[in-house]
Amino acid sequence: MTTALHWATFLNADYYSVESLVDQASKLYLQVSDEDRSTVAAQILPEFAQSSAAIEPFLRLVPNPALALTSPLGGAVYMVDRQSADTDLQHAVTISRDPNGYPPALRMAIFILEMLENSDIFQFLSAGQRMNTLSYMLLLLNLANDNLGLHGANHLWNSYDPEVEEGMAHFVSQTQALVAGWLKVAPISDSRSTVEAEALHAVQHMFFEQSRGLSAVAYNHAQALSFLQLEMSELYGTASLIPLEGSLLKDLRRSPDVFLVTAFLAVYKPHEESVRLCNELVSDLTGLDILQSNAEGMTRASYQTY
Numbered sequence: 001m002t003t004a005l006h007w008a009t010f011l012n013a014d015y016y017s018v019e020s021l022v023d024q025a026s027k028l029y030l031q032v033s034d035e036d037r038s039t040v041a042a043q044i045l046p047e048f049a050q051s052s053a054a055i056e057p058f059l060r061l062v063p064n065p066a067l068a069l070t071s072p073l074g075g076a077v078y079m080v081d082r083q084s085a086d087t088d089l090q091h092a093v094t095i096s097r098d099p100n101g102y103p104p105a106l107r108m109a110i111f112i113l114e115m116l117e118n119s120d121i122f123q124f125l126s127a128g129q130r131m132n133t134l135s136y137m138l139l140l141l142n143l144a145n146d147n148l149g150l151h152g153a154n155h156l157w158n159s160y161d162p163e164v165e166e167g168m169a170h171f172v173s174q175t176q177a178l179v180a181g182w183l184k185v186a187p188i189s190d191s192r193s194t195v196e197a198e199a200l201h202a203v204q205h206m207f208f209e210q211s212r213g214l215s216a217v218a219y220n221h222a223q224a225l226s227f228l229q230l231e232m233s234e235l236y237g238t239a240s241l242i243p244l245e246g247s248l249l250k251d252l253r254r255s256p257d258v259f260l261v262t263a264f265l266a267v268y269k270p271h272e273e274s275v276r277l278c279n280e281l282v283s284d285l286t287g288l289d290i291l292q293s294n295a296e297g298m299t300r301a302s303y304q305t306y
Contacts, residue, residue, distance in 0.1 A: 048132040
């Protein structure tokens with residue numbers, strides 16, 4: 001039987017089309033009994049370590065400051081640590097790609113999307129496997145959105161002819177619909193615990209922890225956290241989110257993790273807790289010597305947009 005390692009190997013190669021791999025994987029999946037589908041589903045979709053290794057070079061890229069106009073994190077993009085920017089860029093642009101200019105990270109995402117759209121494979125994944133799949137697709141969706149809105153923003157693909165652009169617009173649209181579908185089937189607002197709800201809560205908390213610091217990786221996780229929480233709040237209200245209260249409010253008030261703080265401000269900005277937190281953070285600018293504390297001044301000033 002073809003294993004996950006083999007599927008990841010195929011997706012990492014630039015001479016197998018994603019369409020042919022989806023076709024072969026679908027046939028394999030449909031041939032097995034329901035009793036074996038959980039095992040086969042886990043073998044077909046890329047494992048966490050494989051997808052993480054594929055996407056990491058793009059998460060490490062310093063985002064273009066122009067993204068401040070479209071990102072929910074706004075001007076926080078200027079705070080990303082740029083110490084290894086040149087090395088990380090060189091790594092990303094030299095990654096092997098298929099004839100469409102797609103690297104393995106994007107090929108994996110398209111493969112996952114096609115498998116999820118054309119089969120019931122998601123039903124046979126464990127909560128952990130669903131969390132890995134959801135987190136990967138959310139991160140890829142944010143990268144694709146950025147690169148679609150600003151050519152070369154993260155080099156997720158490097159060909160910008162109309163056919164590729166149309167394909168990427170379709171990918172973004174379909175992935176957004178997929179995520180919306182996941183959120184709608186997870187009854188987060190009631191007291192029952194489901195596999196879907198557990199996976200969503202796990203993704204929230206994973207993104208929360210990965211948003212700490214000032215690295216590009218932290219920025220991208222904070223942007224994905226903000227997107228996910230905005231989508232969840234529209235469906236279920238803020239009760240479905242990590243609660244902005246008590247010890248968390250105090251921690252954010254003192255936190256140097258500007259992207260994490262900004263992600264919460266973006267989601268909770270119509271609420272009293274967010275307004276109070278924002279006012280307290282901005283008030284710290286009073287009496288601050290910007291020349292002596294330039295980084296801190298920029299951090300505090302970035303909150304003023306909220």
